[in-house]
Amino acid sequence: MDEGLRSELSKQGVFTTTLEELYNWGRRSSVWPLNFGLACCAIEMIAASMARFDIARFGAEVFRPSPRQADLMIVAGTVTKKMAPQVVRLFNQMPEPKYVIAMGACAISGGPFKQGYNVLKGIDRYLPVDVHIPGCPPRPEALLHALMTLQQKIAAQRLTGPERPPHARDDAPAEFPVPQYGPYDLNPPHNPEVWQPAAVVRDEA
Amino acid sequence: MNGNDVGYGFVVLLMAAAAVFGLTPLALARLWARSFSPPKPSPGKQAAYECGLESKGDAWVQFNSAYYLYAIIFLIFDVETIFLLPFAVAFRGLSVGAFLAMMAFLLLLVEGLVWAWQKGVLTWH
Numbered sequence: 001m002d003e004g005l006r007s008e009l010s011k012q013g014v015f016t017t018t019l020e021e022l023y024n025w026g027r028r029s030s031v032w033p034l035n036f037g038l039a040c041c042a043i044e045m046i047a048a049s050m051a052r053f054d055i056a057r058f059g060a061e062v063f064r065p066s067p068r069q070a071d072l073m074i075v076a077g078t079v080t081k082k083m084a085p086q087v088v089r090l091f092n093q094m095p096e097p098k099y100v101i102a103m104g105a106c107a108i109s110g111g112p113f114k115q116g117y118n119v120l121k122g123i124d125r126y127l128p129v130d131v132h133i134p135g136c137p138p139r140p141e142a143l144l145h146a147l148m149t150l151q152q153k154i155a156a157q158r159l160t161g162p163e164r165p166p167h168a169r170d171d172a173p174a175e176f177p178v179p180q181y182g183p184y185d186l187n188p189p190h191n192p193e194v195w196q197p198a199a200v201v202r203d204e205a
Numbered sequence: 206m207n208g209n210d211v212g213y214g215f216v217v218l219l220m221a222a223a224a225v226f227g228l229t230p231l232a233l234a235r236l237w238a239r240s241f242s243p244p245k246p247s248p249g250k251q252a253a254y255e256c257g258l259e260s261k262g263d264a265w266v267q268f269n270s271a272y273y274l275y276a277i278i279f280l281i282f283d284v285e286t287i288f289l290l291p292f293a294v295a296f297r298g299l300s301v302g303a304f305l306a307m308m309a310f311l312l313l314l315v316e317g318l319v320w321a322w323q324k325g326v327l328t329w330h
Contacts, residue, residue: 023241066255086257092249096242159241167242174245 020159027071028059028154031099031147034070034090035063039077041104041137048140058147067093072150073127074143078106078113079120081186085178088126092175096167099154101146102129105136112136125190126176128166274326281314281321 006016037045049055049063064070067090079087091100102123105111110121123129130153131146138146158164166172176194179186190197238244254260292299292307299307321327 068255089249089259090255090257092247093252093255095250096245167245170243174247175249178249 021155023159024155024157027097028151030062031058031060031072031150031154032062032064032070033060033072033074034067034094035065036090037074037076038079038083038087039104039106041076041107044137044140045074045076045103045143048143053140053144055144055147058144058151060147067091068095070094071097072099072101074101074103075107075123075127075129076103078111079123081118081120082181084120084123084126084186085181087123088176088178091127092178097157097165098167099130099150100127101131101133101143101150103133103143103146104138105134108132108134120186122195125195126179128176128194274321274324277317277321278326281318285311285314 001016001018009016037043047053049061055061060072071094073087073091073094075087091098100123102108106113106119107123108129110116110119113119114121120126124132131149133142133146135142159168173193177188177191179188179191252260288307288310
């Protein structure tokens with residue numbers, strides 16, 4: 001529908017919508033996170049779900065103990081290399097459509113433990129992260145902001161057409177490869193389909 | 206036929222309406238899922254275990270419950286005591302037959318103790 005006509009109609013008190021908007025409104029208003037925490041960020045996540053910050057205002061208070069019932073994975077904390085295969089496998093077991101929030105410095109980059117021998121330097125090496133939250137640990141407000149950002153992202157998703165999200169496409173993979181825990185590093189060290197090391201480009205001038 | 210007798214036809218009609226009322230949303234949801242949310246089964250998603258770890262081995266395993274050993278030792282050291290105390294109290298008034306019967310009872314239990322001892326149950330692992 002034309003935006004101008006829509007605006008005119010709304011001024012006259014006629015509310016118009018599309019099936020897509022209605023569907024996305026329902027989805028973004030009931031994002032159920034997976035109930036797991038990895039480190040101190042999980043404490044902030046718990047605080048966000050309690051009365052003071054109350055993530056229930058955004059429809060995301062139903063933390064599910066099973067990946068089968070969850071829509072959102074909040075990677076809250078340091079991902080060790082020993083834990084990374086389990087995190088990826090849990091994400092694989094979540095039904096589509098599913099989203100990932102990388103919460104805190106550790107989950108997005110390894111954080112203060114980046115130089116550690118057994119810390120994964122960001123879960124985005126294996127999973128398609130939708131929202132990154134910086135901070136060590138981020139405040140509960142930051143998690144709420146990330147949730148609102150994710151809701152905007154869900155609201156903008158198309159049902160049809162070439163820009164539709166991976167869960168609606170048949171060619172998108174159903175699973176992300178689970179890394180193997182090896183003696184020195186995870187194998188593979190990253191999933192090249194979702195993450196590539198930043199290329200350093202030097203100007204010769 | 207008076208006016209109130211309308212038969213059971215409308216009950217069937219209501220049942221049909223109730224079925225349509227229930228089945229239509231289900232059918233719509235199914236249709237919606239087929240077009241906009243195609244199923245994507247995969248080995249990891251189909252796996253029974255959902256705590257992030259891969260399940261190992263077979264679920265049909267046998268557990269060696271060595272509980273009968275505890276039962277035998279309990280019988281020797283606990284139940285025997287219960288009988289030994291009244292036996293000792295009433296010892297002077299007992300007949301020879303009762304004494305022999307008690308000795309046979311003790312022998313049976315001591316036999317069990319010897320058996321358990323030889324089996325190595327009393328050794329702490």
